[in-house]
Amino acid sequence: MRYASDKVNLIVNEISWISEIYTMFCREYPWSSGSKSLRNLTHRNVKIRTGRKNEVTETHTVPDFSNIDQILKLYMPEDGDNLDDCSIGDDIKDIEILMKEQTSTKVIDEVEDIGEIICSYVHFLWEEEFDASKEKALSWSMPCAELIDDLKLQYGNCDGVFYDENNEIAAFDSSLSGQHAGLVIRKELLDSFLEKRNLRFVWFVNASKEIHLPDGSIGEYSDWSGLLSYENGNVTGEIYINANE
Structure with missing residues (x-):
């Protein structure tokens, strides 16, 4: 009460x-x-x-897309190129998506256990x-x-x-x-x-x-x-x- x-x-x-x-x-x-x-x-x-x-702080493991520009260059055609003529080079195999820790903070309601x-x-x-x-x-x-x-x-x-x-x-x-x-x-x-x-x-x-x-x-x-x-x-x-x- x-x-x-x-x-x-x-x-x-x-x-x-x-x-x-x-x-x-x-x-x-x-x-x-x-x-x-x-x-x-x-x-x-x-x-x-x-x-x-x-206030709760949480840490999650998420993909690291910091090298996304390098990947886009391999996948995306340059200006004026025909999409059908584009191919993906073998060097795409050398690109590795790494994981990183990301911390976020949020506000939640406090609760109390009152039993059964x-x-x-x-x-x-x-x-x-x-x-x-x-x-x-x-x-x-x-x-x-x-x-x-x-x-x-x-x-x-x-x-x-x-x-x-x-x-x-x-x-x-x-x-x-x-x-x-x-x-x-x-x-x-x-x-x-x-x-x-x-x-x-x-x-x-x-x-x-x-x-x-x-x-x-x-x-x-x-x-x-x-x-x-x-x-x-x-x-x-x-x-x-x-x-x-």
Whole structure:
């Protein structure tokens, strides 16, 4: 939270990447043997930006073309010569391209390792088929394997909707009801899961706002980031304009 208080864009690729399942039927996840290789996709060690910059110097080995003029004289015809009449002399074999070390300096974002996180959901994708079983690709979000295991969630009649042991709706992708608010889960079930696993639930936020002109170009824009934390039934944190804009 200390970097968020400095209004830093925290997000790197490891955080924003969502696991996608497209090689199996949705109701095979996460119980089938084919899911074993997929279960750990939601676990990852991640780093966040600190807002500070570091200057890094790197040394690379690159070809030395300092004798390029000599090579061009052997390959290129002189003024007035016909290209078809040109030939390469045997002395080209004596020219050797040497290697040299080249040093460059660049500025990179400083990052800090925050350890392992569990992404709370996976994205299921059933791509378009050609057997007339459906007209377009289908997709929805599902709870991660840990939530399904610990809360003993079960599939119901509708894909993308999960039920608890009392046959009550426990979690579902809100896009299935036209709300597009992402995966939702009953609060008491989430609280139970977090307490059992001794975890904290957080949202990393990254978004942009744009003002489009009549010709379609972007007149103004702003990049937004943020960190929201859920603990003891309360959500704290803020969404802010990146300080480094």
